[in-house]
Structure formats: C-alpha cells, structure tokens
Amino acid sequence: MGRPPRGEQSRMKKGPWTPEEDIALVSYMQQHSLSNWRSVPANAGLLRCSKSCRLRWTNYLRPGIKRGNFTVHEEKMIIHLQALLGNRWAAIASYLPQRTDNDIKNYWNTHLKKKMRKLRNSRDGQADDGDDSTDASQSTVPRGQWERRLQTDVQTAKQALHDALSVHSNPIKGLNLFDSNPLPPASPQASTSEGYASSIANISRLLQGWMKGHPNSAKNGPTTTPCPKNFVMNSSYSSEDHDSNMFRRSFSFSSDASLSTELQNRNNLAHTCQTSLSFRAGSSSAQTSYMHGKEEVPAIRLFEKWLLDDGSMATPGLDGIW
DNA sequence: AACTTACACAACCGCCGCGAT
DNA sequence: AATCGCGGCGGTTGTGTAAGT
Numbered sequence: 001m002g003r004p005p006r007g008e009q010s011r012m013k014k015g016p017w018t019p020e021e022d023i024a025l026v027s028y029m030q031q032h033s034l035s036n037w038r039s040v041p042a043n044a045g046l047l048r049c050s051k052s053c054r055l056r057w058t059n060y061l062r063p064g065i066k067r068g069n070f071t072v073h074e075e076k077m078i079i080h081l082q083a084l085l086g087n088r089w090a091a092i093a094s095y096l097p098q099r100t101d102n103d104i105k106n107y108w109n110t111h112l113k114k115k116m117r118k119l120r121n122s123r124d125g126q127a128d129d130g131d132d133s134t135d136a137s138q139s140t141v142p143r144g145q146w147e148r149r150l151q152t153d154v155q156t157a158k159q160a161l162h163d164a165l166s167v168h169s170n171p172i173k174g175l176n177l178f179d180s181n182p183l184p185p186a187s188p189q190a191s192t193s194e195g196y197a198s199s200i201a202n203i204s205r206l207l208q209g210w211m212k213g214h215p216n217s218a219k220n221g222p223t224t225t226p227c228p229k230n231f232v233m234n235s236s237y238s239s240e241d242h243d244s245n246m247f248r249r250s251f252s253f254s255s256d257a258s259l260s261t262e263l264q265n266r267n268n269l270a271h272t273c274q275t276s277l278s279f280r281a282g283s284s285s286a287q288t289s290y291m292h293g294k295e296e297v298p299a300i301r302l303f304e305k306w307l308l309d310d311g312s313m314a315t316p317g318l319d320g321i322w
Numbered sequence: 323a324a325c326t327t328a329c330a331c332a333a334c335c336g337c338c339g340c341g342a343t
Numbered sequence: 344a345a346t347c348g349c350g351g352c353g354g355t356t357g358t359g360t361a362a363g364t
Contacts, residue, residue: 014333014334014336015357016332016333016359019334036350037349037350038348038349040351049334050349050350051334051349051351052333052351055332055333055334056332056333058351059332059333060333087353087354089352090351090352090353090355101353102331102332102333102353103331105353105354106330106331106332107330107331110329110331113332126333254349298364
C-alpha cells in the first residue's frame with residue numbers, strides 16, 4: 001500500500017466542500033459498494049484525502065442524517081448520556097441514529113456545556129469559573145466524595161435517561177430509540193432550522209445552478225434530473241422545507257442505504273451497551289449488577305434493566321432546565 | 323455603514339486500535 | 344512479534360454569519 005508521496009499529499013484540496021465535489025462523492029458512493037476509503041478520492045475524481053471524503057460522507061452527505069435544531073428529547077438524551085459515558089460522542093451518537101457524533105459534539109460544546117455550567121453555578125451559588133468539566137471526573141474532589149458524586153451522577157443519569165426514554169409515551173420497555181420519525185420540536189423556536197437550512201438551501205441552490213449548466217440537465221423542467229445512477233436531484237426545492245425532509249427532497253436515493261445505516265446503528269447500540277457495562281465494571285459500586293443469580297443475562301438486557309429499573313430516583317437540579 | 327464580537331457549524335489534525343502481512 | 348495502513352474517534356481550529364456597538 002504505502003502513503004501518498006508528500007508532494008501528492010500537499011496537492012490535496014482542503015477547506016469547505018463544493019457542490020461539485022459533493023455530487024462526485026455522492027455519485028460514487030451510490031454506484032460503488034465501499035471497500036476502502038483510500039480508493040474513493042481517485043475513483044471519484046476528487047482531490048481530497050480519503051479521510052476528508054469519509055468525514056464529508058459520514059457527517060453530511062450520508063442519507064438519513066437529521067439536520068436542524070435538537071429537540072428537548074434529544075437534548076436530555078445527550079446530557080445524560082454524556083454524564084454516563086463521558087465525551088464518547090460516537091457512543092452517544094449511536095443512541096441518536098439520525099445525528100452524527102460531530103453534530104452532537106458541536107451541540108454539546110456550543111449549547112449544553114454552557115447550560116450545564118450555568119445550572120451548576122446556580123445550584124452551587126458560585127460565579128462562573130470557566131471550569132468546563134461536568135462529569136464525575138473532577139480530580140479536585142476527595143476520593144470518598146468522588147465516589148458519592150459518581151453514584152449520584154449515575155443515579156441522575158439513570159433517572160433522566162429514563163425520563164427521556166419515556167417522553168411522548170414511548171412504549172418502551174425495550175430501547176425503542178429508532179423511530180424514524182423525528183419527534184416534534186418542543187417550541188416554535190426549536191422548530192426553526194435556519195442554521196442548517198440555510199446552508200443546505202445554499203448547497204441545493206448551487207446544485208441547481210450546477211445542474212443547469214450540466215449538459216444532462218438541458219431541457220429538463222422543474223422535475224427530477226437524473227444525474228448519476230441511483231442518484232436523483234430534485235430541483236423543485238423549497239426554502240420552507242425542514243430538516244432531513246428538506247435534504248431528502250434535494251437528494252433522494254433509490255438504494256436502501258439508510259436501512260443498512262439503521263441496522264449498523266442497532267449493532268452500535270449493542271456494542272455501546274457492552275462498552276457501558278465494561279465501563280461500569282471499573283466502578284466498585286456497580287459491579288454487583290452483573291450478577292443476576294446464576295443466570296446469564298445478555299448485555300443489552302442488563303443495560304436496559306440498569307437504565308430503566310429503580311424508578312424512584314431523585315434528579316437533583318436537573319428539572320427546570322427545560 | 324463600518325467595525326467588532328459571539329456564535330454555530332464544518333472540517334482538519336493527531337492519536338489509537340485493529341487487522342493484515 | 345513487529346510493522347504498516349486504514350478507519351474511527353475526540354479535540355481543536357477555521358470560516359461564515361448574525362448580533363451588537
């Protein structure tokens with residue numbers, strides 16, 4: 001194999017992706033089953049490194065990604081999964097299949113971290129000291145206190161995750177987190193997706209412009225314009241479209257990529273559950289939950305039970321954020 | 323209107339784990 | 344067992360835009 005020569009690497013393009021590049025990548029991804037990312041840039045005719053292509057695909061172009069503001073439900077999930085798992089955004093993202101880890105990470109860093117800090121300060125009656133840590137890992141706390149705090153945090157996480165999973169009468173006893181229909185926004189403000197919408201709208205408009213100039217699009221009316229195989233660009237884009245629906249109207253795919261994505265996410269969930277159990281195994285206060293008599297309980301069931309049982313938990317300070 | 327600041331999000335960088343050789 | 348390349352992850356930076364002065 002071998003790395004690309006330095007000179008070649010330096011010729012790689014950086015910075016924001018253009019609509020043409022997006023189209024090239026989407027087109028390639030639709031026509032080829034992905035064997036390795038390394039071959040993608042050359043085969044798709046892109047002057048990008050494989051990493052950049054992978055990132056662009058997974059964080060932006062991949063079908064099934066939900067754009068726009070986070071719902072209260074999602075927000076709760078993130079906050080408490082973060083308390084539970086730490087900054088393991090990929091693991092957290094596996095619980096929110098339509099969101100990317102990058103998206104969640106950004107949302108945490110720009111919104112939730114501040115929110116949590118504010119909350120903590122108001123609870124502790126302290127001024128904002130700029131301390132970003134929000135989990136049980138604060139090293140300044142003495143060990144005994146740290147353990148109690150960890151227990152409290154875990155307890156808090158359990159309660160709130162329980163709340164989050166129960167929102168909108170979610171008929172779970174199991175983790176039914178894969179509803180393909182996004183929950184309705186909790187407030188009119190939350191329903192606006194201007195930030196993403198504007199950027200996607202821009203891309204869509206640029207794509208339209210590009211398609212107009214494209215020979216294949218000549219004489220085509222405002223209907224769908226076949227571009228690559230399996231890839232259809234709908235040029236009747238409306239700026240009133242929202243979130244992923246808008247995106248789907250701009251890019252519609254005939255493959256079942258989103259389905260496979262969901263299946264993958266389900267696998268990720270199972271993996272995450274196992275990971276979480278391993279995580280907890282490191283905590284002396286949590287090890288007993290592994291033992292359910294002599295019965296061997298599947299990891300996912302155990303984790304589910306751990307999350308959802310014990311409904312009498314206090315949620316110190318977390319109510320009232322929303 | 324011009325400039326500055328804050329914010330949101332996209333993209334990059336560096337590290338790590340894993341599998342292949 | 345050691346090495347290498349790839350893919351994935353989390354932290355950080357860059358960039359465009361909105362809000363404020």
